[in-house]
Amino acid sequence: MQSTITSGQLHEEQPYSTGPIKELSQEEKLALLAAIVESSGDAIISKTLEGIITSWNNTAERIFGYTANEIIGRSIALLIPPERLNEETTIIERLKRGERVEHFETQRLTKDKRLLDISLTISPVKDSKGRIIGASKIARNITEQKEAERGIKENEERLRMAIESTQLGTWEYFPLEGKLIWSEECRKLYGAPKDLELNYSFFSDHVHPDDKELVQEGVSRALDPGGEGNYDIQYRILRYNDKQSRWIRAKGKAFFNAAQQADRFIGTVVDINDEKLREQELKDSVELFTVMANNVPAMIWMSGNDKFHDYFNNTWLEFTGRNVEQEKNEGWLQSVHPEDAPRCLERFSKALEEQVGFYSEYRLKRYDGEYRWVADNTVSRYNPTGEFAGFISACIDIDDQKRFNEKIKESELLLKNISNASPVALWMTDTDAQSTFVNETWIEWTGIPLEAHVESGWQECLVEEDRTATSNRFMDALQKKEKFSSEFRIRRVDGEIRWCLSEGYPYYDINNAFAGYAGSVTDITELKKMEQRKDDFIQMASHELKTPITSIKGYVQLLLSIYNEWSDEKLVSASTTVKTSLQTISKQVARLTRLVSELLDLSRIESGKLEMNMVEFDLGALVVETVEDVRHTSAHHIINIHQQDSGTVFGDRDRISQALVNLLTNAIKYSPDADKVDVYVEADNNTLTVRVKDYGIGIDKKDQQKIFDRFYRVEGKSEQTYPGFGIGLFIASEIVQRHNGSLTVESEKGKGAVFSISLPAS
Amino acid sequence: MVDDDPDIGIMIKIMLEYKGYSVMVAERADMIDNILRDNSVDLLIMDMLLSGANGIDVCEELKKDPRTTKLPVIMISAHPNARQISLDAGADDFIAKPFDMHDMFSKIGMLLEKKPGAGIAS
Numbered sequence: 001m002q003s004t005i006t007s008g009q010l011h012e013e014q015p016y017s018t019g020p021i022k023e024l025s026q027e028e029k030l031a032l033l034a035a036i037v038e039s040s041g042d043a044i045i046s047k048t049l050e051g052i053i054t055s056w057n058n059t060a061e062r063i064f065g066y067t068a069n070e071i072i073g074r075s076i077a078l079l080i081p082p083e084r085l086n087e088e089t090t091i092i093e094r095l096k097r098g099e100r101v102e103h104f105e106t107q108r109l110t111k112d113k114r115l116l117d118i119s120l121t122i123s124p125v126k127d128s129k130g131r132i133i134g135a136s137k138i139a140r141n142i143t144e145q146k147e148a149e150r151g152i153k154e155n156e157e158r159l160r161m162a163i164e165s166t167q168l169g170t171w172e173y174f175p176l177e178g179k180l181i182w183s184e185e186c187r188k189l190y191g192a193p194k195d196l197e198l199n200y201s202f203f204s205d206h207v208h209p210d211d212k213e214l215v216q217e218g219v220s221r222a223l224d225p226g227g228e229g230n231y232d233i234q235y236r237i238l239r240y241n242d243k244q245s246r247w248i249r250a251k252g253k254a255f256f257n258a259a260q261q262a263d264r265f266i267g268t269v270v271d272i273n274d275e276k277l278r279e280q281e282l283k284d285s286v287e288l289f290t291v292m293a294n295n296v297p298a299m300i301w302m303s304g305n306d307k308f309h310d311y312f313n314n315t316w317l318e319f320t321g322r323n324v325e326q327e328k329n330e331g332w333l334q335s336v337h338p339e340d341a342p343r344c345l346e347r348f349s350k351a352l353e354e355q356v357g358f359y360s361e362y363r364l365k366r367y368d369g370e371y372r373w374v375a376d377n378t379v380s381r382y383n384p385t386g387e388f389a390g391f392i393s394a395c396i397d398i399d400d401q402k403r404f405n406e407k408i409k410e411s412e413l414l415l416k417n418i419s420n421a422s423p424v425a426l427w428m429t430d431t432d433a434q435s436t437f438v439n440e441t442w443i444e445w446t447g448i449p450l451e452a453h454v455e456s457g458w459q460e461c462l463v464e465e466d467r468t469a470t471s472n473r474f475m476d477a478l479q480k481k482e483k484f485s486s487e488f489r490i491r492r493v494d495g496e497i498r499w500c501l502s503e504g505y506p507y508y509d510i511n512n513a514f515a516g517y518a519g520s521v522t523d524i525t526e527l528k529k530m531e532q533r534k535d536d537f538i539q540m541a542s543h544e545l546k547t548p549i550t551s552i553k554g555y556v557q558l559l560l561s562i563y564n565e566w567s568d569e570k571l572v573s574a575s576t577t578v579k580t581s582l583q584t585i586s587k588q589v590a591r592l593t594r595l596v597s598e599l600l601d602l603s604r605i606e607s608g609k610l611e612m613n614m615v616e617f618d619l620g621a622l623v624v625e626t627v628e629d630v631r632h633t634s635a636h637h638i639i640n641i642h643q644q645d646s647g648t649v650f651g652d653r654d655r656i657s658q659a660l661v662n663l664l665t666n667a668i669k670y671s672p673d674a675d676k677v678d679v680y681v682e683a684d685n686n687t688l689t690v691r692v693k694d695y696g697i698g699i700d701k702k703d704q705q706k707i708f709d710r711f712y713r714v715e716g717k718s719e720q721t722y723p724g725f726g727i728g729l730f731i732a733s734e735i736v737q738r739h740n741g742s743l744t745v746e747s748e749k750g751k752g753a754v755f756s757i758s759l760p761a762s
Numbered sequence: 763m764v765d766d767d768p769d770i771g772i773m774i775k776i777m778l779e780y781k782g783y784s785v786m787v788a789e790r791a792d793m794i795d796n797i798l799r800d801n802s803v804d805l806l807i808m809d810m811l812l813s814g815a816n817g818i819d820v821c822e823e824l825k826k827d828p829r830t831t832k833l834p835v836i837m838i839s840a841h842p843n844a845r846q847i848s849l850d851a852g853a854d855d856f857i858a859k860p861f862d863m864h865d866m867f868s869k870i871g872m873l874l875e876k877k878p879g880a881g882i883a884s
Contacts, residue, residue, distance in 0.1 A: 539842065542840075542842075543840045543841065543842075546840035546859045546860055547767060547769075547770070547840060547859070549859075549860040550770060550840065550859040550860035550861065551769050551770060551773060551860075552860075553860045553861070553862075553863075554770075554773045554774070554777060554860070554861070554863060555773060557777075557862070557863035557864070558773070558776060558777050558780065558863060561780070561863070562780065589860070593860055600842055604842065609843075611843060611845075611846060613845070613846070
């Protein structure tokens with residue numbers, strides 16, 4: 001064996017120094033040191049700070065298996081298990097600071113990769129100038145020592161467990177003498193001190209009150225000369241020292257003397273407390289499971305790791321109306337609907353093979369013979385060792401739910417079909433105006449799918465000019481949660497522009513929370529065209545009517561003028577009838593003219609073409625003039641003007657006059673039994689008001705707003721006879737509104753009416 | 763008086779003659795020039811719809827022409843928007859068909875009174 005320690009190296013590295021060596025000569029010291037190193041039972045290794053091995057003694061070779069030749073010049077890391085490499089860094093750090101590492105217990109690798117327990121002591125090596133240039137390392141193999149330690153610990157543990165597990169106490173009782181002898185373990189069990197004197201009453205006093213009777217019986221039976229003398233009971237004791245209650249098992253045998261008296265009773269006791277508690281816990285948990293399983297509304301079954309079901313809870317049995325015996329094994333399949341049974345069995349077998357739970361639905365026959373859909377949720381169960389132990393399943397009757405879902409689906413389908421078959425487009429939004437639904441009709445029209453309606457995407461369906469207005473109208477309605485209504489044009493997928501009317505209403509969910517809007521879109525193009533045709537027709541018709549009327553009216557006026565001026569007596573006597581006729585014609589013509597004008601006005605209002613010829617004029621003067629004109633038309637009504645103030649207004653004098661005429665003629669028309677109409681002119685806060693008060697039939701409250709609608713006429717027997725188109729108030733209202741004024745009514749049925757026109761003063 | 767409906771034209775002629783005016787009736791727009799040239803006309807009543815021409819155009823031309831610009835023109839029509847169109851075309855007044863005879867008299871009277879001697883500049 002080659003020593004690797006040379007004088008030079010030693011001189012430089014001096015790995016290990018001890019006091020007494022100093023007394024010797026330098027050479028002796030070296031020789032002695034070399035001998036110590038070589039004979040040391042520890043591996044002595046030196047290394048540079050970089051971890052390169054520079055010396056290696058015999059013991060190092062013996063412990064680690066590398067020869068000095070093999071290892072000198074290689075890294076110390078060779079000996080370090082990979083997971084401990086960071087230890088080396090820490091050690092080097094400490095050495096650099098000049099610290100020693102002592103008895104550091106770790107593990108190192110041998111050449112043949114065995115792990116050794118090693119105790120390391122490492123010291124820095126300094127050169128003559130005191131600089132740290134490396135380290136010496138004494139490594140002691142403590143593997144065996146460690147193993148021995150482990151062995152001792154294991155033995156101790158084993159022994160302790162053995163003692164604990166047996167803890168057998170022995171006892172002897174001499175009934176005739178009343179003497180009781182307990183072994184030390186027996187005393188320990190009862191918590192009785194060594195020197196405490198024992199007797200039978202000590203024993204019985206420390207039996208748990210609930211078990212006293214049992215113990216008494218057990219002892220009596222054992223001591224009964226007629227019996228076998230056997231004794232084996234489990235009971236609780238109350239320990240002497242800590243009053244703790246513990247379960248023990250006592251076994252014994254009684255012996256009898258010739259007189260058939262029990263004279264000796266011997267036996268053992270052992271603590272079975274933990275065992276008992278575990279047993280109790282198990283019992284409790286089984287009981288808990290049973291109670292739970294039988295009281296949950298779910299039907300529960302369990303199977304072992306074979307194919308067979310071996311448990312059904314009460315809910316299951318009550319449902320099927322069968323007993324466990326009937327359901328056990330594959331009996332349950334008889335309750336499954338014949339159409340579903342093969343599938344169920346197949347699914348179950350597959351699950352069993354894969355040992356993975358599953359979900360299935362099948363029809364199960366109820367006690368009353370009705371098949372009900374059940375949802376079966378099966379999960380694997382495992383025994384405490386983690387082995388697959390079978391399945392446990394909870395089943396719920398989902399028949400109602402299933403039928404309900406089917407109904408919902410049916411109704412959804414119905415709704416879908418209806419909505420798609422509808423000639424009207426339908427849409428819905430959420431609370432943020434996002435489209436959530438459009439029917440097929442709408443998609444067919446626009447060619448734009450629902451997905452493309454998000455954000456402002458829906459506006460793409462409209463022609464550009466109508467987008468902003470429609471969007472604004474909708475947002476306004478949404479804000480107020482009011483009805484939405486808008487007319488706009490869409491560009492159909494075929495390029496045709498169509499007029500549409502969309503109306504939508506806020507809708508509320510089942511909790512009455514606002515959920516969005518639902519609405520429709522109707523193609524009103526034809527309607528629009530028809531309206532246009534109607535307007536055209538009316539315009540044409542009234543124009544056509546006017547020519548003959550112009551002629552009739554002109555001639556009648558001319559004739560009347562001529563007649564009035566030629567007061568020849570002959571003519572008078574002959575032509576009274578002619579005059580009356582002419583007057584009637586004139587009156588009828590006036591009426592015809594007014595009707596035609598009204599028709600024309602209606603058409604103009606509807607098309608927004610009612611023209612206004614705005615001038616400044618005196619309202620009071622206009623009232624006087626208008627009243628004057630109307631006075632001639634009624635023979636038995638006196639029209640009184642009560643003018644308090646007057647003022648000027650800026651407006652269409654003829655139109656305002658027309659509105660007044662309409663009010664006045666209505667006042668006369670609807671008060672056939674009265675003989676007067678009162679007209680008031682008032683000024684107040686920049687507002688001029690004309691009130692027309694009649695003493696006629698009045699208007700019911702419920703009708704008071706409707707009377708301003710076009711074509712609306714108060715219904716009822718007595719009103720049927722009033723002539724006219726029923727658009728006078730509509731036109732009057734429209735005219736007044738166009739002047740930023742208001743037309744209002746105050747009335748009660750049977751008590752006349754007051755119509756008021758209020759206009760801003762100019 | 764220019765109107766393509768002779769019934770109306772003649773009726774107005776009768777009315778005005780009864781009132782003491784001297785009236786000439788034309789049915790076609792192209793007859794206007796001759797009437798205006800040969801007679802001392804004080805006032806022209808013209809329907810908006812004329813055979814062969816639009817009364818509004820005729821009115822505009824007359825008002826543009828320095829010789830006839832002062833001639834009072836009353837347009838007459840049954841057309842609903844005719845009033846404004848007529849006034850925009852320079853007409854001095856407008857009568858809506860069917861009209862009130864006395865209203866017509868007063869309009870004519872006012873125009874002739876307002877513009878004594880108005881007529882064709884010779």
